[in-house]
Amino acid sequence: MSVVWNYFQVSPSDVKVAICNDCKASGMRGGTKISAFNTSNLISHLRMNHSESYETFVQQSNEKKQQGPAGLKQKTQITLKESNEKRxxxxxxxxxxxxxxxxxxxxxxxxxxxxxxxxxxxxxxxxxxxxxxxxxxxxxxxxxxxxxxxxxxxxxxxxxxxxxxxxxxxxxxxxxxxxxxxxxxxxxxxxxxxxxxxxxxxxxxxxxxxxxxxxxxxxxxxxxxxxxxxxxxxxxxxxxxxxxxxxxxxxxxxxxxxPCMAHTLQLAVNGGALSQRSIADALAVGRRVVGHFKHSPLACSRFEDIQKELNMPVKKLQQDVSTRWNSTYYMMQSLVEQKRALSAYAADYELPTTLTATQWGIMEKMITLLEPFEQLTRDISFAEATAADVIPGVVSLTRLLAKTDESDQGVQTAKHTLLEAVGKRFDGVQTEPLYAIATMVDARYKDRYFDPDKKEEARNMLLKVVDEMASVGSDQEEDAAGASAQNPPPKRARTGRLLDMYQEILTENDVPKHTTGKLALQVHAYLGEATIPKTACPFKYWGSTQIRFPALARVARKYLTAPCTSVDSExxxxxxxxxxxxxxxxxxxxxxxxxxxxxxxxxxxxxxxxxx
Structure with a gap:
């Protein structure tokens, strides 16, 4: 067996293919039948792409040639110089x-x-x-x-x-x-x-x-x-x-x-909800409880014993960080999840303080209230999130906060303050060209998330940029007519109340009015098509659709590069x-x-x- 197989392995899905252990590249084994297989392609791959491995392969091959049938080296006389060189x-x-x-x-x-x-x-x-x-x-x-x-x-x-x-x-x-x-x-x-x-x-x-x-x-x-x-x-x-x-x-x-959208959400939540007196008091008590277990190994081990006795998963309480509002959300979640265990602990051991029934209720309601913010924060922190996610996210979040719900009892003020904070912090996003145009060329959103009085302005922004970029571009324009591109496969599943707002907004918006002109017709055809699923990838959409909408594709390649957060730097x-x-x-x-x-x-x- 050739020593080249120290650097390759046979593909589990196709015996005619070998996979490089270093770069995972695949290569043919030299034929369609087993009898025709050889290692020439594999050796060439090593020589061209992995010089270090190739040198080792040559050395191992030479050593193998000196071995007999039993694997023992043949009795060949080596010079004193060769012996010294090996040492x-x-x-x-x-x-x-x-x-x-x-x-x-x-x-x-x-x-x-x-x-x-x-x-x-x-x-x-x-x-x-x-x-x-x-x-x-x-x-x-x-x-x-x-x-x-x-x-x-x-x-x-x-x-x-x-x-x-x-x-x-x-x-x-x-x-x-x-x-x-x-x-x-x-x-x-x-x-x-x-x-x-x-x-x-x-x-x-x-x-x-x-x-x-x-x-x-x-x-x-x-x-x-x-x-x-x-x-x-x-x-x-x-x-x-x-x-x-x-x-x-x-x-x-x-x-x-x-600005980073995650930072703006941080300011909105901190200023709009977590600064409320009753909520801040409940959080202060919660932090003292978490801190008690963080600083006492004995208390921590006793708490784990109680969790086991109650047949609960052994979990540690989470400490929040002042600069990350969602860490406060996770702290509240961990406290509410361990409510039974904490009550049992307080009955047998001493805690620096305990949450009242009212404070427990506030935490439970705040978890429900802040859940859409946490979901949106996770969504915009994905590696492929772009500036196109800002307007739909803000519009959906605002609509959700404006709705009344039975679970709002006790936190109506906080919810109203959150709504005002979001409106203030994100005021003017629909008229910011960098956001508006990115949203328009994202096939998941298009113009469906703009307010009625802002939609026409957003379309005009897009038409202006398409015209400007087409005037300096060299691509040939294509007719907008043609079969719709096949929707890309989903990249991730999303559930929750915030997603319901996205869908609700989409169903309320009609296709744009008819426009004239070659580029305008291309924009009209694009906007007139149905949006792709929220879980689909807009990059894959444009990768397969740029031939039909070349002018729009140039705009998408520019505006969809913008992230909506500075998460990469953080x-x-x-x-x-x-x-x-x-x-x-x-x-x-x-x-x-x-x-x-x-x-x-x-x-x-x-x-x-x-x-x-």
Missing amino acids: QKYAKDHPRAKAINRKIIECIALDNQPFSIVQDAGFTKLVEFLEPRFTMPSLRYLTDVCLPELHSVVYSHVEKLIADAVSISFTTDIWSSSVSQVSMLSLTAQWLDNDFVLKKSVLHSQECRGSHTAEAIASAFEGMFETWKIPKENVHVVVRDNARNMAKAASEFGVPSL RLFSAVSHVIDEKRNRIHCNNAEMLIFIQKNLPLTYMDKGKN
């Missing part, structure tokens, strides 16, 4: 040594390991066992040579992807470390390629020194975009938080920006907090940024290798 350590510039060094840096970046791992006894023994001829590099060699080399490789790959993108959207945020005096400014990018496949990349997580003024941030933006040679005309939008300095920085830099800083932690609180910011860049963008190189 000699690799030089630093040896291909095998360089390949291992690269894998060590990848391990450090991907797994958030400290550079000092190369000095750990267990790791060094493992590497020595796997390759006795390899000499472990020094910390200085890793940080000064190996890390920049890998960063350069990944950087070149991302640079090529960015250069091919016509319209790019960005997210940005500022993060301050809790273990060192370091602040970092992020910049993430996302765009749609010609096949309407969403691409994402982390461009920067650089140190942000000094005061975080709008002028300083705008200057940092200028340096970032110059580094990547991204002209301002290619910047569709920058999504940032609601802080004034970030909004002013984007304005001074001269690029359009939008998730980036979650990774940064693992890089700059207590074990690495003195790491240089340049090295930290290179590690984060590699960690987030290295998978892009793996994916593209698999396509080749």
Whole structure:
């Protein structure tokens, strides 16, 4: 059996196909019958795509040729020079040594390991066992040579992807470390390629020194975009938080920006409901109860025993975070779920405080009231959520809050205040072109979620942008008539009262009025078709429909790049907090940024290798 099978495996669905263990690419085994199978294609794949594995394969093949039928090496005389060479350590510039060094840096970046791992006894023994001829590099060699080399490789790959993108959207945020005096400014990018496949990349997580003024941030933006040679005309939008300095920085830099929808929801819920006196008092008591178990292992173990006695799942109470309203929602949920266990605990042991019957009722009703907000927050935090989700989400949420329900008793004031807060925080979203046009070209929504007096204005916005982009485009316009595109498969299931509002709004809206003109007819035909399911993917829709609506497809490729939240930047800083932690609180910011860049963008190189 050929040693090439150390690097491949037979496809479980088709014996004629082999799958590469490294990049998961598939290749034919050389024929349609078993008797015709060979390994030529597999060896070529190794030689062209995996040079390290190919070298090992050649070495293993040569060793196998020296073995007899029983697997024993033939008695061949080797020279003293050859014997010494087999014991000699690799030089630093040896291909095998360089390949291992690269894998060590990848391990450090991907797994958030400290550079000092190369000095750990267990790791060094493992590497020595796997390759006795390899000499472990020094910390200085890793940080000064190996890390920049890998960063350069990944950087070149991302640079090529960015250069091919016509319209790019960005997210940005500022993060301050809790273990060192370091602040970092992020910049993430996302765009749609010609096949309407969403691409994402982390461009920067650089140190942000000094005061975080709008002028300083705008200057940092200028340096970032110059580094990547991204002209301002290619910047569709920058999504940032609601802080004034970030909004002013984007304005001074001269690029359009939008606030993060998740941050806006945070402000609406905090100001509209959680600040109510009775609700705030109930939450304060709940926090003290949760804190009692968080800070007492004995209390925690006693609580677990009670849960088991009551045949309840063993769960810990969740502590909320002031900057995340949904964490307060989850804390209330965990308290209400454990109401029986908490009552039993209070009967036998001492608690710092207890919730009254009225406060329990307030929590239960607030969970029901805030459930649509939590669902909307989850929806807009998905990787494929776009600015098109803002208007339908706000309109559906507003309609739901305006409805009266029996469960509102006791929280009517909070519900009314929430409705006012949502209306105030999201005032004007239907007339904001970046939101309106994105909603119109999202086949799940189109013009169905606009107020009657705003719908015509939204259509005119779309027609204007279609006309402007068509005048500079080179694609041939096609007739709007034709068979409707097949709906893309669902990507996720959604249930709940908020979804009912989406459907209710769709059923109330008619198709648009007839319009004239070539491009206008194309827009009319698109808007006249039924919307695709809420769970479908708008990117897949345009990937299969762009031939019928080429002018609209160009608009969709631009406006659907915009995310509706800065979640990508916030998730980036979650990774940064693992890089700059207590074990690495003195790491240089340049090295930290290179590690984060590699960690987030290295998978892009793996994916593209698999396509080749």
